[in-house]
Amino acid sequence: MDDASATAPEPVRDGISTTGPERNWPNNSWWVAAHGSEVTDKPILRWILEMPVALYRSEAGVVSALHNRCPHRWAPLHLGHVEGADLVCPYHGFQFAPSGQCVRVPSQATTPPAIRVRAFPAVERYGFVWIWTGEVEKADPNLIPxxxxxxxxxxxxxxxxxxxxxxxxxxxxxxxxxxxxxxxxxxxxxxxxxxxxxxxxxxxxxxxxxxxxxxxxxxxxxxxxxxxxxxxxxxxxxxxxxxxxxxxxxxxxxxxxxxxxxxxxxxxxxxxxxxxxxxxxxxxxxxxxxxxxxxxxxxxxxxxxxxxxxxxxxxxxxxxxxxxxxxxxxxxxxxxxxxxxxxxxxxxxxxxxxxxxxxxxx
Ligand code: FES
Ligand SMILES: [Fe+2]
Structure with a gap:
């Protein structure tokens, strides 16, 4: 079996499909990002629709998906660690909740509410982890077949x-x-x-x-x-x-x-x-x-x-x-x-x- 985490995209504009050179996927859809057994409290990176996504499982066992680029200095969040339900950046320790909200900046007493990273709705169902890549308000888990x-x-x-x-x-x-x-x-x-x-x-x-x-x-x-x-x-x-x-x-x-x-x-x-x-x-x-x-x-x-x-x-x-x-x-x-x-x-x-x-x- 191949290693899904090893799959990084080629330069984005290098591709062409049989239907042409344009992206041919809808964003408003559930996509399988991993098998459930692959997602643990050690975060992993998956490239999904040209986006790097960090997947991790909280200490309570819930799967979350965050855009992998820390909004501070762009460190890959999947190299960080899990604390409770949150993901901690490996570079300067900013801590992100599953909602994407930054909840802690270790170097200062207050956390500016504007600091956040994109969170993808994630659902574990039928053994697989599905993430929604479109408008969050449309992410209905009942759309997973x-x-x-x-x-x-x-x-x-x-x-x-x-x-x-x-x-x-x-x-x-x-x-x-x-x-x-x-x-x-x-x-x-x-x-x-x-x-x-x-x-x-x-x-x-x-x-x-x-x-x-x-x-x-x-x-x-x-x-x-x-x-x-x-x-x-x-x-x-x-x-x-x-x-x-x-x-x-x-x-x-x-x-x-x-x-x-x-x-x-x-x-x-x-x-x-x-x-x-x-x-x-x-x-x-x-x-x-x-x-x-x-x-x-x-x-x-x-x-x-x-x-x-x-x-x-x-x-x-x-x-x-x-x-x-x-x-x-x-x-x-x-x-x-x-x-x-x-x-x-x-x-x-x-x-x-x-x-x-x-x-x-x-
Ligand atoms: S790059 Fe993530 S905390 Fe600095
Ligand atoms: Fe076949």
């Missing part, structure tokens, strides 16, 4: 991981809205069959998703082995994926085997979550999770190993695509043809761009 509640449900076996990606976050999002690459990019790793037509696309509530039903296809190893099924046994497979928000995507493969062996499963599911957060226009944090409702005992390492291989194939392609985007200095004239199977990805891109445009217009 409740669809992901199973990530903290003990009925599901869950494993998570992290990748630092040299690519725009929307390239990752479009990749996970695209099923037809399975037949080629994941041909050897997944060996899943039936990708010979475009999936149906569903839209609504600010979301876009796909659904594809495959009747009586051979079970690939990735589905058969954890469920204790013979590889190649025929089963019905329904694959769904939804772009839940600019930073979150959920997918499920629900399998129904009409003729299970004695005591065998008739229904079982594999779920995947893709949590993508821009570092800059050309770099992204990519937290993923996989969950099964079957497979005892749950083989964490096998699941993680499989995810590393498959998502590694995706990331290698996203990064290679990013290189092609970067060399398109004539970006306005660069041609991109889409086909029916790209409909979900294109709609996902449009949905996010509409949010970006609305913010700019506002």
């Amino acid at each position: 409740a669809d992901l509640a199973y990530l903290s449900d003990p009925a599901w076996h869950t494993v998570w991981g992290y990748k630092s990606v040299n690519g725009n976050y929307m390239q990752i999002k479009e990749n996970v809205l695209d099923l037809t690459h399975f037949a080629f990019l994941h041909k050897n790793s997944l060996q899943v069959s039936g990708w010979d037509r475009a999936p149906e696309v569903e839209m609504g509530d600010g979301r876009v998703g796909y659904v594809q039903v495959h009747d009586m296809e051979p079970l690939a190893p990735v589905y058969a082995v954890p469920a204790g099924k013979p590889i190649g046994k025929l089963a019905n497979r329904t694959t769904r994926g939804t772009q839940l928000s600019p930073g979150a995507h959920h997918a499920e493969v629900a399998i129904h085997e009409p003729a299970p062996e004695d005591g065998g499963l008739a229904h079982f599911s594999l779920r995947m979550v893709h949590l993508t957060t821009p570092v800059s226009i050309a770099r992204s944090h990519y937290y993923w999770a996989m969950a099964r409702d079957h497979g005892e005992p749950f083989d964490v390492e096998a699941t993680r190993g499989m995810a590393d291989i498959v998502f590694g194939e995706d990331i290698a392609m996203v990064e290679a695509t990013q290189q092609m985007a970067r060399c398109a200095i004539d970006h306005d004239q660069a041609v991109e043809f889409s086909v029916s199977a790209d409909q979900a990805a294109i709609q996902g891109r449009r949905l996010v761009q509409a949010m970006v445009n609305a913010e700019r217009a506002g």
Whole structure:
């Protein structure tokens, strides 16, 4: 697993995505900044939307997020230490509350109320730390997709991981809205069959998703082995994926085997979550999770190993695509043809761009 704290952006204006050289993310959104287990009373630095953010956990266990630049002489606050609920700057000891308000200047008796640092609303939910990067009054925690509640449900076996990606976050999002690459990019790793037509696309509530039903296809190893099924046994497979928000995507493969062996499963599911957060226009944090409702005992390492291989194939392609985007200095004239199977990805891109445009217009 990569180290998310090591991911600093390249010079901000050095990037370009497949959609152009402009920032293509909305600020008014919840983004995953870390997995909860990464945030302790030893502060860490995360670059989020081109901003350095210090994350820390108070002595009471509450996660806070402050802009990492101390407003006194710009020392990185993540090099400081936690006192109670506050973060103390490592340079001259100014102390900042989770609200960003400076509450102590050690060299004088009074603390000017004007001294403060930007605080980001932070919520720990479903195992991850989400921060809101836009207008504070709009930071409604109910906007964090409740669809992901199973990530903290003990009925599901869950494993998570992290990748630092040299690519725009929307390239990752479009990749996970695209099923037809399975037949080629994941041909050897997944060996899943039936990708010979475009999936149906569903839209609504600010979301876009796909659904594809495959009747009586051979079970690939990735589905058969954890469920204790013979590889190649025929089963019905329904694959769904939804772009839940600019930073979150959920997918499920629900399998129904009409003729299970004695005591065998008739229904079982594999779920995947893709949590993508821009570092800059050309770099992204990519937290993923996989969950099964079957497979005892749950083989964490096998699941993680499989995810590393498959998502590694995706990331290698996203990064290679990013290189092609970067060399398109004539970006306005660069041609991109889409086909029916790209409909979900294109709609996902449009949905996010509409949010970006609305913010700019506002
Ligand atoms: S730079 Fe932070 S207290 Fe001086
Ligand atoms: Fe993929």
